[in-house]
Amino acid sequence: MSGIAKTPEPPYYAVIFASQRTEGDRGYGIMADKMVELAYQQEGFLGVESARDEGLGITVSYWESLEAIKNWKEHSAHKIAQDRGKAEWYAIFSLRVCKVERHSFFEM
Structure with a gap:
């Protein structure tokens, strides 16, 4: 899971998950x-992008519908992962959850 997701032409959907972790990996x-x-x-x-520093993590997953x-x-x-996340x-x-109506990419 690295780099920028290669998504199709819009419309499609983005699920943006932002989090602050508890201590330890467990x-x-x-x-x-x-x-x-x-x-x-x-x-x-359709793909995923994720980044985390010491405090904040953001994961964006892309979906057709x-x-x-x-x-x-x-x-x-x-569902098991969701329950463990909360606990x-x-x-x-x-x-x-957002509808992507426009996107653009630049690559050297």
């Missing part, structure tokens, strides 16, 4: 890697 890194791997297998998944986002939210393994990994988080 399996977070392994679960995060598993969730990205699993997301790539989901119908309608609201239905694809709903299916991901309800995926059984993802162990996040001090605070926000989730925003």
Whole structure:
């Protein structure tokens, strides 16, 4: 999970997940890697971008449709990760779903 996601022409959707972690890993890194791997297998998944510093993490995942986002939210393994996130990994988080109507890319 590195670099800028190569998304198709709009419209599509972005799910923006911003978080502040609790102290310690407690399996977070392994679960995060598993969730990205699993997301790539989901119908309608277009890509992901993620960055984290000592305090704030932001992950943006891209999806073809609201239905694809709903299916991901309800995926059984993802539900386990969500529950652990609330119980162990996040001090605070926000989730925003946006429709992308325009994009542009620059590459040297």
